[in-house]
Amino acid sequence: MxxxxxxxxxxxxxxxxxxxxxxxxxxxxxxxxxxxxxxxxxxxxxxxxxxxxxxxxxxAPRPRPVERLLVAVGVPDHTARLLTATPALRLSWLASVAVTLVLTALLASAVNPVVFLGAAPLLTLIGVAVSFGPGVDPTYEITVTSPVHAFRLLLLRCVAVLSANTLLCAAATLFVPGHGLTIAGWFLPSLALTVVTLLLSPRLGPAWAAVLVGAVWVLAVTWAGMLPFSTAGQLSLFAAVAVLSVLLARRAALFDVLPTRRLR
Known part of the structure; x- marks a missing residue:
């Protein structure tokens, strides 16, 4: 031998x-x-x-189901790890959002579709509010001391939250039949509220910015009813999102200035 x-x-x-x-x-x-x-x-x-x-x-941490799914669809493993640290992408959170959307859709089908159209963007807004910041992000302290740009991370997580909520909202619209394309009017408000929240985040922080934007949205829907979801309202929201997105891109550097003081 x-x-x-x-x-x-x-x-x-x-x-x-x-x-x-x-x-x-x-x-x-x-x-x-x-x-x-x-x-x-x-x-x-x-x-x-x-x-x-x-x-x-x-x-080495074991990848969770959502992280494995992101890697399977082509997301780099380090980016998937950053995304899955977001509370709004956890299975328990997504399940609670799905249940809330279904119950809201059932209520809207019996009462008024504006209930669903007004509530769906708020759920996305809550997800954005807990996407980054001390007390809600378990990797916040590590992130602010790492070479990862705060704006890039926040934008990645907001896109992921928007994508997940869009799928859930699209499925929930099946419970509100008989309204045609009008029932899909939640998408542009969700996008608009997210962009406005991001714009206010360097000054107020994601949580307080989302609270302020959400309160204004509730007042607007209460006062205007179905107007934001009409053709004119949707076109106005589309134009607003386009303008605000350009402004957000120009203000990206603000997210990397003293992140430990500003994004809280």
């Missing part, structure tokens, strides 16, 4: 996990019986290095 020894190149490949079967199997069998080759292997792979890799493997 020990009349031959594993060549140095094969040992190096084995140490670097680059040796494939059947050579891998014969090498492992030989190492089990040959103390000399085990000693040579130990010189190639220091014990401290091996323990360090083992500790890293044991301490």
């Amino acid at each position: 020990t009349s031959w020894h594993v060549p140095d190149d094969d040992l190096r490949a084995y140490a670097g996990s680059g040796l494939g079967p059947p050579l891998l199997w014969s090498t492992e069998t030989h190492l089990f019986a040959c103390a000399s080759c085990r000693a040579r292997l130990a010189s190639l792979v220091p014990v401290d290095s091996g323990w360090a890799r083992l500790d890293a493997a044991l301490d």
Whole structure:
């Protein structure tokens, strides 16, 4: 069994996990019986290095279902990790939003569609409010001291929250039949409220900005009724989103100035 020894190149490949079967199997069998080759292997792979890799493997966080889904659709793993730290992308949060939307849609079908159209953007707004900031983001302290731009992270999370809520709202509209395309009028208000909240975040913080914008939206819907969801209202919202998005892009640098003081 020990009349031959594993060549140095094969040992190096084995140490670097680059040796494939059947050579891998014969090498492992030989190492089990040959103390000399085990000693040579130990010189190639220091014990401290091996323990360090083992500790890293044991301490590495296990991807959650949402993170695995994001990686499966092509999102880089580091970006998926940042996104899944968002409370509004957790399965428990999404499930509660889905239940709320369905109950609101059922109430709207029996009472008035404006109930659903007014409530759906508010749920998105709440998700945006808890997307970034101390007390709601478990990675906030790490983020503000890392080379990740605050604006990029906040924008990524807002897009993810918008996408998730759009899918849930689209499914909930099935419970409000008989209103045609009007029942999809929640989308542009959701987008507009999100952009306005982002614009106010450097000064007020995401949470307080969302509270202010949400309060104004409730007053507007209470006073105007179905007007924001009419053709004229939707065109106005579309124009507002376009203008505000350009303004937001120009103000991106504000999100990286003293983030620990401003985004709270």
